[in-house]
Amino acid sequence: MVYMAHRFQSTPFWGTVVQPAINLFKKDDTLRYLDEIADLPYLSRTEVERYQFERLHELLQHSFRHVPYYRELFRELSLTPSDFTSLEDLKKLPVLRRGTVVKNREKFIARDIPRGDLFPKSTGGSTGAPLNIFYDRRYWYRSEAGLLRCFMMAGYRIGEPIVNLWAYPENLLAAPGWQQMIRQRLRRRYYFDTSRYGVEDMDEWRRRSIEIKPAVIYGYASAIYHFARFLKMRGSGCPSIKGVFTTTEKLYPFQRELISEVFDCKVYDMYGCVEALHLAFECPHGRMHRTGDFSYIETKKNGTDNGYFIVTSLWNYGFPLIRYMNNDTGRLEEGACPCGRGFPLLGLDISRIVDNFPLPNGDIMHGTTLMHFLYGCEGIDRYQYHQPVVDEVILYIVKADDFSPATAEWLDGVRKRIDEMTGGALRCEIRYVDDIPLTKRGKYLYIRSDIRRDALHGSDP
Numbered sequence: 001m002v003y004m005a006h007r008f009q010s011t012p013f014w015g016t017v018v019q020p021a022i023n024l025f026k027k028d029d030t031l032r033y034l035d036e037i038a039d040l041p042y043l044s045r046t047e048v049e050r051y052q053f054e055r056l057h058e059l060l061q062h063s064f065r066h067v068p069y070y071r072e073l074f075r076e077l078s079l080t081p082s083d084f085t086s087l088e089d090l091k092k093l094p095v096l097r098r099g100t101v102v103k104n105r106e107k108f109i110a111r112d113i114p115r116g117d118l119f120p121k122s123t124g125g126s127t128g129a130p131l132n133i134f135y136d137r138r139y140w141y142r143s144e145a146g147l148l149r150c151f152m153m154a155g156y157r158i159g160e161p162i163v164n165l166w167a168y169p170e171n172l173l174a175a176p177g178w179q180q181m182i183r184q185r186l187r188r189r190y191y192f193d194t195s196r197y198g199v200e201d202m203d204e205w206r207r208r209s210i211e212i213k214p215a216v217i218y219g220y221a222s223a224i225y226h227f228a229r230f231l232k233m234r235g236s237g238c239p240s241i242k243g244v245f246t247t248t249e250k251l252y253p254f255q256r257e258l259i260s261e262v263f264d265c266k267v268y269d270m271y272g273c274v275e276a277l278h279l280a281f282e283c284p285h286g287r288m289h290r291t292g293d294f295s296y297i298e299t300k301k302n303g304t305d306n307g308y309f310i311v312t313s314l315w316n317y318g319f320p321l322i323r324y325m326n327n328d329t330g331r332l333e334e335g336a337c338p339c340g341r342g343f344p345l346l347g348l349d350i351s352r353i354v355d356n357f358p359l360p361n362g363d364i365m366h367g368t369t370l371m372h373f374l375y376g377c378e379g380i381d382r383y384q385y386h387q388p389v390v391d392e393v394i395l396y397i398v399k400a401d402d403f404s405p406a407t408a409e410w411l412d413g414v415r416k417r418i419d420e421m422t423g424g425a426l427r428c429e430i431r432y433v434d435d436i437p438l439t440k441r442g443k444y445l446y447i448r449s450d451i452r453r454d455a456l457h458g459s460d461p
Contacts, residue, residue: 008038008148008158014188015159022186029138031158033145040293041149041341048292048342053087055314056296060084062110063320069107070320087296095300095310096324098131102400109134110318118318122375123274132376133275136318143315146278146294150270151216153284154243161188161212165205165219165227167195167369190214194223195372196421198363202230213240217263221246222356223366225255228262241265247272248368271348273326276313280346289343290332297346298323299332306331306347355449357387360425367447369421373414379407384436387426387449393418395430 010016023031043051060081063070074080079092101108109118118134135143148158156162168191172180184190190212192205205227217224217238224246231237241263246255247270256267271280271288278294290297295314299307306329312322331347357365370385370393381400387393397411411430418428 008034008152011157011159013159015157018186019159019188028144029141030144030148033142034148034158037142037145037149037293038152041289041343043292043342045336045342045344048344049087052292052296052314055293056087056090056312057081057084059312059314059317059320059322062112062317063322066110066112067108067320068111069104070322072107090296090298090312090323093323096321098325101133101321101324102131105132108319108321110136110320113318120376121274131275133321134319135316139277139313139316139318143277143294146291147218150245150268150281151218151243153268153281154216154245154266156216156242159188160215161190162216162218163209163212163214164189164191165194165217165223166191167366167372168193192219192227194220194366195369196359196363196365197223197226198361199230201363202227203234206231206234206236209238214238215240215242216245217241217243218245219247220366220368221249221251221255221269224259226356226364228259231262232258237262237264239264243268245270269348271346273311273328275321275324275326276311276316279309279311280348283337283339283341285337285339287337287339288346288348289337289341290346292343297332299330300325355387355445355447357385357393357426357447357449358390358451359422360391365422365426367449370418371447373417377407377410379403382436384445385447387451390451391426393426393428395428396436397430397432398434398436399432 010019020031022028040051060070064074064081065071073093077092083092084090113136117137119137119140120132121135122132148156151162172183172191175183190208192208193201197205224244243265244259244263244267246259246267251267251269256269260267266284268284269282269288272278276295278291279297280288280290282288293314296312298310300310301307308325309328309330310323310325312324313320333345333347335345337345355367357367357370359365367385374380374383379400379402380397382398384396385393386396395411395414399407415428415430418426
């Protein structure tokens with residue numbers, strides 16, 4: 001079987017035979033969606049807005065018919081989908097906040113999509129309040145296509161190897177070691193586990209990179225930076241890399257500079273959140289574009305030149321979040337970009353930062369690993385992991401109304417997992433508090449380390 005006549009390039013065998021065969025077997029529509037969306041970034045600004053409104057109108061109709069929360073909301077506001085005739089009309093709906101989603105989670109689930117086609121996803125979020133949502137199958141595969149489209153800005157071709165500096169996906173981690181190896185090889189997507197890593201781990205990453213010859217590296221900004229710094233100290237590199245794509249965390253200028261130097265390629269920053277994937281991407285000219293075919297972004301002023309983002313994911317029909325405030329900040333910018341893409345521009349100034357936790361032996365535990373331990377935990381309003389000294393972490397918990405003995409048991413399990421993962425090197429204490437202080441920027445840090453912050457996130461090392 002050969003996947004032919006598409007608007008993207010593929011490698012012989014891996015890209016034209018193996019990947020399409022795997023996708024056909026798994027009923028994965030990623031490549032079909034990629035063909036559909038490949039040229040959309042080059043629509044004119046008017047065409048982008050027309051496309052967004054068409055998608056939005058369909059989403060509103062679907063939500064009105066099949067999503068209990070929105071059916072009730074429309075009734076309360078005496079609205080129907082026909083009352084929305086432009087993107088500006090979206091403001092007829094109130095801003096959606098995290099607490100509302102948490103309290104009404106079941107009402108946000110679409111009733112016309114089988115539960116077997118809904119994938120659970122969780123986020124700690126910028127505010128540290130855990131949130132459990134769903135993606136429907138179409139949204140997930142379309143999002144995978146969107147990611148590949150970004151990689152293609154660097155010259156990536158379907159079938160070329162990709163290295164993810166990321167925590168292992170749970171379904172992959174649950175498989176035996178030999179299955180993990182085969183799956184990664186067949187999918188041409190390899191994981192370098194960032195849940196905890198040190199010199200020996202990064203040396204293994206270096207060895208595997210030489211063997212794999214990846215075209216793209218994708219993952220946490222800080223983890224990629226640490227790997228690049230390690231390679232520079234070893235006098236090594238990875239000449240096969242066409243582009244490095246950072247996400248999840250703020251990419252600092254000194255990190256970008258070193259990553260670009262070591263891998264000898266351009267670094268592309270990307271922005272999104274679990275609640276709304278693919279919000280923005282950096283083009284080859286260094287400008288941040290809103291991903292107009294995946295989402296619609298508004299801002300709410302916060303007393304500065306920036307505003308809080310209000311995002312609407314245009315494709316998640318399984319769990320629609322319309323006008324959702326994710327608490328990140330930035331500016332909606334006008335003007336055109338020399339790259340020729342019609343997707344509008346974004347001035348990104350997020351203050352969402354994931355710290356890394358250095359351990360007494362010199363290893364590093366990525367902060368998102370600790371965040372994962374609370375995914376799916378009910379009964380928590382907000383939380384924060386704080387590392388005041390190198391061998392201690394305090395887990396602050398603000399209880400929600402549905403806090404229960406099961407929640408306390410879960411948290412005790414978190415404490416034990418941290419102890420087991422670090423061999424007792426990082427003791428964990430759980431403290432219940434009434435509030436967690438805001439940063440000066442008015443946000444919560446859900447992961448906070450006071451150790452070696454200058455080396456991990458600060459000035460040029």
